[in-house]
Amino acid sequence: MxxxxxxxxxxxxxxxxxxxxxxxxxxxxxxxxxxxxxxxxxxxxxxxxxxxxxMQPTPKPAGGYELSFSLPTRDSVLATYKEWTALGLKVAQQPTDMDFGFTFVLEDEDGHRLRPFVPAEQR
Structure with missing residues (x-):
């Protein structure tokens, strides 16, 4: 593959x-x-x-994909949240603990989701 x-x-x-x-x-x-x-x-x-x-063939409407960014620490996730929300990105999920790690989700202007996180084993 x-x-x-x-x-x-x-x-x-x-x-x-x-x-x-x-x-x-x-x-x-x-x-x-x-x-x-x-x-x-x-x-x-x-x-x-x-x-x-x-684009050809014509894609579905813009938005809807999620890009994930693995970060090293909880503090780096919080710093990224502060930095990125200052850019005016829409908050879809506040910083929170989930089963896979500490994360948040923002959306760009096209609705693509941006998810920084620190894996649970690194918390």
Whole structure:
């Protein structure tokens, strides 16, 4: 099986979403155009933000995917919550303990969910 190395998110405005994700990821995009923005992360994973109206075949409405970010400590989850909510992201779940770890969920402007967490065994 081929490794998962590229994630595409359908977005309404790739340039606007690209500016937000640059802040969230701490990386600048490697490709920027009105219809597509791409990031390459340190681990090699590529994240593409593609204009919904430009995708073929036409995707379902923008939004609805969840990106998870594993963090090292509970304090780092809380710091990320403070930093990201200051960007105006919609809170879908306040910081809370769940069976898999300590987490919260925010949504970007397209409704994609962002879930930082620290695994339960690291709490």
């Amino acid at each position: 081929a490794p998962l190395n590229f994630i595409l998110l359908a977005v309404r405005d790739p340039l606007k979403s690209g500016a937000l994700y640059a802040k969230l990821l701490g990386h600048q995009p490697v490709d920027t155009a009105p219809t597509f923005v791409m990031f390459v992360l340190d681990n090699g994973l590529k994240l593409g933000l593609w204009l919904t109206d430009d």
